[in-house]
Amino acid sequence: MALKVEASAPSNIALIKYMGKSESSSNRPANTSLSYTLENLRTFVTIEEGESGWQPLPGYPELQLSEKGRLKFLNHFERLWSTWNLSGSYLIRSANNFPSDCGLASSASSFAALTLAAYELARRLRPELNVTLAELSRLSRLGSGSSCRSLFSPWAVWRNEGAEAVDLPLRLEHAVVMVEDGHKAVSSSEAHLRVTSSLIYEGRPARAEHRLEALRGALAEVARGSKPAWHEAYELCWSEFWDMHALFETSRPAFGYMNAGTLRCLNHMRHIWQSTGDGPLVTMDAGPNVHLLFRQEQKEEAAIWLKGFDVMTSWGLKS
Ligand code: PMV
Numbered sequence: 001m002a003l004k005v006e007a008s009a010p011s012n013i014a015l016i017k018y019m020g021k022s023e024s025s026s027n028r029p030a031n032t033s034l035s036y037t038l039e040n041l042r043t044f045v046t047i048e049e050g051e052s053g054w055q056p057l058p059g060y061p062e063l064q065l066s067e068k069g070r071l072k073f074l075n076h077f078e079r080l081w082s083t084w085n086l087s088g089s090y091l092i093r094s095a096n097n098f099p100s101d102c103g104l105a106s107s108a109s110s111f112a113a114l115t116l117a118a119y120e121l122a123r124r125l126r127p128e129l130n131v132t133l134a135e136l137s138r139l140s141r142l143g144s145g146s147s148c149r150s151l152f153s154p155w156a157v158w159r160n161e162g163a164e165a166v167d168l169p170l171r172l173e174h175a176v177v178m179v180e181d182g183h184k185a186v187s188s189s190e191a192h193l194r195v196t197s198s199l200i201y202e203g204r205p206a207r208a209e210h211r212l213e214a215l216r217g218a219l220a221e222v223a224r225g226s227k228p229a230w231h232e233a234y235e236l237c238w239s240e241f242w243d244m245h246a247l248f249e250t251s252r253p254a255f256g257y258m259n260a261g262t263l264r265c266l267n268h269m270r271h272i273w274q275s276t277g278d279g280p281l282v283t284m285d286a287g288p289n290v291h292l293l294f295r296q297e298q299k300e301e302a303a304i305w306l307k308g309f310d311v312m313t314s315w316g317l318k319s
Contacts, residue, residue: 004048005120009112011041011104012149012156013174013291015237015283016212017244020204021192027145028160031208034215035146036293037153038174040314041098043109045117047077050091060095076111076143080118083139086125092117098312104176104289107188111147115140137162146188155219157212166216170223173299175280175306175313177290179261186255188286191248198250207243211236222295227278230295234273234281241284248286257288265290265309272305279305 012035020030044057054070056063065073077092094113096106115136122129131139133151138161141148148163149156155166186194195201215236221229249256266282269292273279280292280302294302299315306313 002049003121003124004046005117005124006044006046007113007117007120008042008044009109009116009147009150010153011038011043011106011109012036012146013038013283013285013293014146014149015215015281015293016208016240018145018158019192019244019247019286020195020201021145024193027141029145029158031205032157032159032212033146033149033208034155034157034166034212035149036155036172036174037150038314039153041096041104041109043094043096043106043113045092045094045110045113047090047092047117047121049088052089053091055091055093057093057095060097061099063095063100072143073110073114076114077118079142080115080122080139084122084126084129084131086122090121104287107144108146108150111143112140112150115143115147116151134162134164137164145192168216168219168223170219172281172293172295173302173314175292175294175302175311177265177292177306177309177311179265179290179310180259180288185257186248186286191255191286194251194253194255195244195247197252198247200250201247204243204247208240211240215240230281231273231277234279237281237283238270241282244286245284257284257286259288262288262290268309269305 014033014035016034018029018033022028022030046057054065054074094110098104100106119131119136137148137151140151141162149158152163152165154171155168156163157166215233218229218233218236222233245258269279269282280294283291
């Protein structure tokens with residue numbers, strides 16, 4: 001029987017963003033980032049002996065990859081294969097368990113899953129191979145920077161080579177408010193390059209590092225039950241995603257992802273905080289959708305807060 005392996009990996013949402021690279025070709029970040037792992041938004045990958053190429057994995061919403069996306073994916077496999085001194089031709093199949101047209105970034109989960117599946121296969125072929133999770137994370141980074149954080153859960157921090165787990169006993173619930181289905185006008189690779197043309201890029205790595213330290217402190221307090229620290233965490237996350245989107249809008253040429261639906265949702269969340277003194281952590285990726293993180297005990301209230309929005313949640317609520 002032909003050799004076949006499968007693996008899956010989750011997506012992640014950064015609260016301190018990776019935006020801007022210190023070395024473009026190898027995805028070295030300009031600053032440290034911190035993410036929460038989205039365990040139920042996953043990519044599944046199978047690799048089997050056969051004609052080299054990529055196909056959508058059946059049994060999930062059908063994934064469509066552009067020619068460029070396909071090449072980037074296959075090149076990542078080739079890079080792993082030559083790192084581990086392996087050869088042969090393999091068919092790679094992949095799919096996400098969330099609709100690919102809902103505007104959720106899937107490159108983090110895709111490249112992490114491919115790295116894990118390739119390692120699984122490599123171990124079958126070379127059982128003596130012993131690669132640490134830190135090294136797998138570093139290798140995954142070469143495919144897609146943000147994917148290196150998906151190998152750790154629930155919190156990951158990524159400084160330079162690869163990510164590592166954060167000692168933070170805090171589990172949150174995740175919701176994404178989907179305001180647009182369309183595909184991105186500017187890819188994240190392009191965004192990383194373009195933000196350096198913004199006049200406010202100067203000082204950005206220092207701002208991110210500063211917020212990171214403050215946020216780690218606040219989240220540690222939240223884990224110990226502090227309510228004021230949750231508010232502090234909200235304010236830090238809020239200013240952080242606006243910082244990234246301000247870089248987009250002040251780049252030359254400027255670009256952006258927010259639309260009327262985004263702003264309606266952001267205003268609504270801010271209003272909740274202002275009127276109740278509580279609410280979710282709010283953040284955004286390089287896209288128009290709004291990501292929310294809740295404490296466990298906020299789930300009931302969240303159903304009220306999210307009424308009227310097209311939303312996908314980690315606890316199954318769909319409105
Ligand atoms: O991994 P990339 O190159 O697709 O970068 C994505 C960067 C953001 O998602 C916008 C932010 C982050 O830290 O995940």
